[in-house]
Amino acid sequence: MSGTPHANENDAALIERLLAKDEAAFIELVERHHTGLLRAALTMVRSQASAEEVVQETWRAFLEALSSFERRASLKTFLFRILANQARTRAVRDQRTSPMSELEGDDESPLxxxxxxxGNWLAPPTAWSAETADAILARKQAMEALQQAMTQLPERQRAVVQLRDIDGLSAEEVCELLDVSEVHQRVLLHRARTKLRAVLEQHFRG
Amino acid sequence: MLSCREITELVTAYLERAMPREQQLAFLKHMRECRVCWHYLRQVRATARALGRAPAAPPPAEVKAALLAQFRSWTPGVKKE
Incomplete structure (x- = not known):
């Protein structure tokens, strides 16, 4: 599920095309990553407007840095790293000294x-009518509930599940981007997934 | 012997392969013996995968146009002040 840690062949070809000013290559990259970058930015700064500016700055900084990109990371990692730097700068300017400093709100486990x-189940989960990603994806209402539930998660949990499960970054990458420890990253991911599963349970339990 | 509650607390560590070997064996043993927890694990995994495969909305045309304009004015290897 997670992205490749190193630049792959597709990345190498894409970089060559970008450096040759191939517009189709740039649009391809924008279509692939813009929405993910925007969603990730929204977890790091306060407003939609700030997030949009941060992503625009990210693309500018990405182009400036591209010829010196050393290809030890994937293009995607490179982009998200730039995004995190831009978001940090922006958060400081918006006087949000640490984008992740807010207290987590109500955080009781749904279980x-x-x-x-x-430690035995009193109310055991039952088998779902859909227990694969494909089957869940086919149920529009459930997916809408899932997206809605994402917005209700405490900020840090939302950021981690966004970057890990939606944008497909690795645990190491997310630790670096959000400046959290490996253990803390896993705790946040765990809490978020536990809640999101509980939302789907309402839709799929037998 | 891990309890069902402990299993639900360890699901992410298992999926992340961030478990000591002995704990992993105990986890897998529980999975073989407890149908309920087996479903629970499947459900968590499917939830995470469904999130990752939901199609993302493409960027609006005006955003793409603005970025393309930025790309056209970019000279590779030259840093703008």
Whole structure:
């Protein structure tokens, strides 16, 4: 699920085309990553307007840095790294000294009432009518509920699940981008996925 | 012996392959014996995968046009002040 850590052959070819000012190559890259960058930016700065500016700055900085790109990382990693730097600068300017400094709100696990004292299931989950990604994707209402639930997650959990599960970055990349430890990253991902699964449970339980 | 509650707490560590070997064996043993937790694991994994495969909205045409204009005025290897 996660992106390749190193520049692959497709990346190499794309970089050559970009350096030759191939417009189709640039549009291809924009179509592939712009929306993901914007969603990631929204987890790092306060407003839609700030996020849009940050992404625009990211593309500018990306082009400026492209000829010196050393290709040890994938283009995607490179883009998201630039984004994180731009977002940090922006957050400071917006006087949001740390984009991740807010307290997490109500954060009770959705499973809290479902176990007995011995850790046994009292209210066990049942098999779902859809237990594969394809089957879930085919249910529009469930996917809408999932997207809606994403917006309700505490900020840090939303950022991690966005970058990991939606944008497909690796754990290491997300730790670097959000400046969190490996363990903390996993805790945030775990809490987010637990809640999102509980949302789908409403739709699919037998 | 891991309890079902502990299993639900370890699901992400398992999927991330961030478990000590012994714990992984205990986790897998529980999975073989507990149908409920097996479904739970499948559901968490499917949820994460569905998120990643939801089609992203393409950027609006005016955004693409603005970025393309930026690309056209870019000279590779030259840093604009």
């Amino acid at each position: 809290v009432d479902r176990f007995g004292t011995a």
